[in-house]
Structures are given as structure tokens and as C-alpha cells.
């Protein structure tokens with residue numbers, strides 16, 4: 032089997048006495064969607080923050096393409112090939128759709144847009160941004176202010192921003208949140224096609240989407256991975272039913 036694109040080994044993170052991440056070891060392999068599911072407060076967002084570099088672990092390691100990135104910041108991990116979308120929108124609402132995508136293409140430096148305005152005229156950045164917008168179906172909306180977009184379009188734009196860096200792996204935090212049935216269906220189809228380009232670590236509460244998309248599912252409860260397996264294996268697991276899915280899954 033080829034080496035995984037992304038690996039966490041015994042990751043630990045506590046907030047006071049609370050172990051939010053308890054010795055989590057998992058990997059993301061080429062071509063797959065690996066979903067992380069679990070009840071509210073199970074530690075999904077904390078795990079994503081540890082992997083993306085927003086939070087530093089107390090112990091354990093994160094490896095991306097064979098490189099130890101445990102102590103690298105978010106921007107360095109993005110440059111190393113990690114594309115992330117957020118649970119709460121990180122878009123600049125007063126800027127246009129194209130400006131947001133160009134910012135993404137620059138590596139999402141986090142600096143105010145006014146420092147980077149000239150970048151909009153950088154042909155290469157602009158081309159990459161326009162290509163990403165085209166792929167998520169927002170090419171016709173490039174000139175709109177982000178604030179004018181529907182909720183679903185903002186989620187599409189977040190994926191486009193991540194796409195501009197041509198990442199080797201995606202981390203997506205609840206991309207279906209707030210989408211209606213049609214929006215979820217469209218995004219599910221898009222993520223399905225995206226996995227062949229770069230694997231996706233997907234945190235998602237929408238179980239229909241998870242069971243439709245995931246090649247593997249890891250179940251997090253009280254910061255611990257209690258099971259990893261295919262959708263069928265997770266559905267059949269007594270421990271997962273007892274801890275999370277219930278008998279209707």
C-alpha cells in the first residue's frame with residue numbers, strides 16, 4: 032500500500048482537565064474520503080485544528096507527505112499542500128468572490144486585503160482563482176461581493192479558495208452545514224469527484240452525505256477514536272451504535 036498522504040500519531044490535546052484529543056492515530060490515503068464523525072463535543076474540531084496547525088498538540092505528531100509538520104503553522108502547512116475549509120466562514124464578506132479566491136491562491140496569508148490588492152492583477156494568481164471558481168460553479172459570480180452570495184454559494188467559494196492552492200490533501204469542517212437538500216446533493220457530487228485529485232478528511236454531521244461519500248469512517252467519542260472502518264463496518268459496530276449512531280443507523 033502507498034504511504035498515506037497525512038498521518039496523525041498519538042495526538043493529544045487537553046483543555047485543563049478535559050482531554051479533547053486522546054491519543055488519536057489515523058491516516059488519510061490517496062484517493063479516499065475519510066470521514067470523522069461523533070457527537071457534539073467529541074473533539075472533531077479540535078482534531079482538525081491540530082492537523083491544520085491552528086492549535087499545537089500537547090504530544091504526538093502530524094506528518095504530511097512524509098514530512099513532520101507537527102510544529103509548523105497554518106500557512107506553512109497550506110504551502111506544504113494542506114487545503115482547509117472552515118466550519119465558520121473565513122471569507123472576507125465585503126470583498127468580491129474573485130478577490131477571495133485570489134487571496135486563497137496567495138496562500139491565505141491572513142493579512143488584510145488592502146496590502147494585497149495589486150495581487151488581483153497578477154495574471155497567474157488570477158488565472159488559478161478563476162479556474163477554481165469555474166470548477167465549483169461560481170465563474171458567473173466572480174464580480175459579486177461575497178456578502179451577496181447565498182449560504183450554499185459561500186460554502187462553494189470556501190472549497191474554491193482551498194482548491195486554488197492545488198492541495199495534496201483537503202480538510203473540510205462541516206461543508207454541508209446549513210445547505211438545503213439540493214445544495215447538499217450538489218456538494219456531495221462535487222466532493223465525490225474531488226477525491227481523485229486529493230484525498231479529503233471530512234468532518235460532517237450530515238450522515239447521509241457521510242455514508243454516501245466516505246471510503247472510511249472514524250468515530251470519535253470523548254476525544255478517542257473508538258472505531259475506523261468502511262461504512263458497512265461502522266454501521267455494524269455494536270460499540271458505535273451504543274456510543275453514537277443508535278439502532279436506526
Ligand SMILES: Nc1ncnc2c1ncn2[C@@H]1O[C@H](COP(=O)(O)OP(=O)(O)OP(=O)(O)O)[C@@H](O)[C@H]1O
Nearest residue numbers: 046049050051069070071072073074075076077078
Ligand atoms: N479552546 C478551548 N478551551 C476549552 N475547552 C475547549 C476549547 N475548545 C474545545 N474545547 C472543549 O473540548 C471538547 C471538544 O470540542 P470540539 O469543539 O473539538 O468538539 P466537536 O466534536 O467539534 O463538537 P461539535 O460537533 O459540537 O462541533 C468540548 O468539550 C469543548 O467544550
